[in-house]
Amino acid sequence: MDKLWEFLQEDNGGHSSCRLILHMIALSAIIDWQHAVWTVGRWTPNYEIVVILLSTMGLKVMQKKFEQNG
Helix, strand or coil: CHHHHHHCECCCCCECHHHHHHHHHHHHHHHHHHHHHHHCCCCCCCHHHHHHHHHHHHHHHHHHHHHHHC
């Protein structure tokens, strides 16, 4: 459990809610993908899932950039 808390910490030692949200969205997309593959036999990603995942990843990249400059 300690490794999980270390994984969610930023370089400055604070906990990252953005990192937690990103991983929760990615996990949700993976669960949706696996559910579709096992029940229907194929997965067609929804536009909304892809946009949410990519925008959250982009926000994380931007946050990291501003943290390093600030």
